[in-house]
Amino acid sequence: MKKFQQGDVLFKEIDKKEFLELKAQEEKKHYSNFKITSGLNSTEVIDKNIEIKNKRSDGETIDHSLSNNKCTVALGEATGHHHRFETATEGATITAYSNFGWRPSDDPAQCNFVVIEGKDAVGTLTHEEHNPIHVPSGYYKIDIVKEFDHFSQLTRSVVD
Numbered sequence: 001m002k003k004f005q006q007g008d009v010l011f012k013e014i015d016k017k018e019f020l021e022l023k024a025q026e027e028k029k030h031y032s033n034f035k036i037t038s039g040l041n042s043t044e045v046i047d048k049n050i051e052i053k054n055k056r057s058d059g060e061t062i063d064h065s066l067s068n069n070k071c072t073v074a075l076g077e078a079t080g081h082h083h084r085f086e087t088a089t090e091g092a093t094i095t096a097y098s099n100f101g102w103r104p105s106d107d108p109a110q111c112n113f114v115v116i117e118g119k120d121a122v123g124t125l126t127h128e129e130h131n132p133i134h135v136p137s138g139y140y141k142i143d144i145v146k147e148f149d150h151f152s153q154l155t156r157s158v159v160d
Helices: 015-030 043-055
Strands: 003-006 007-014 035-040 067-077 082-089 093-098 113-117 120-128 130-136 138-144 146-149 154-157
Touching: 003 130, 007 015, 035 082, 035 146, 043 093, 043 154, 067 093, 082 093, 093 120, 113 130, 120 138, 130 138
Parallel strands: none
Antiparallel strands: 003 007, 007 138, 035 067, 035 093, 067 082, 082 120, 093 113, 113 138, 120 130, 146 154
């Protein structure tokens, strides 16, 4: 299993079949929290934006379209900085998915999964306070790193 970490964000590679089964199960449910949150050159985001635009028949002018030029993975808790994919190799597509129902206010994650697809695709994860990292194509589970204080016996999220 490949792992990539930038600050408090950890990418853990998962099996493609496992992700696709989860996605299919969630899409079959009458109500699901599973959704696309953002993307970079993602056809799924384009399809979702078309669907959103088609649903607006009442003349609503507010644009609810998802970002498809920056894939946000996690927000900064204090600085407003965020972990994001803004560049990738030619032909790469990056899509972020979330199945959050409720999220604690101290959880900076914007998605649970990131899919990077394309022949020899590599996405560059950037953040203002960290060196960029290059993440190869694959299916990734996103976690926020936790630390355990042995004296107080408490677990807390690492803050970026």
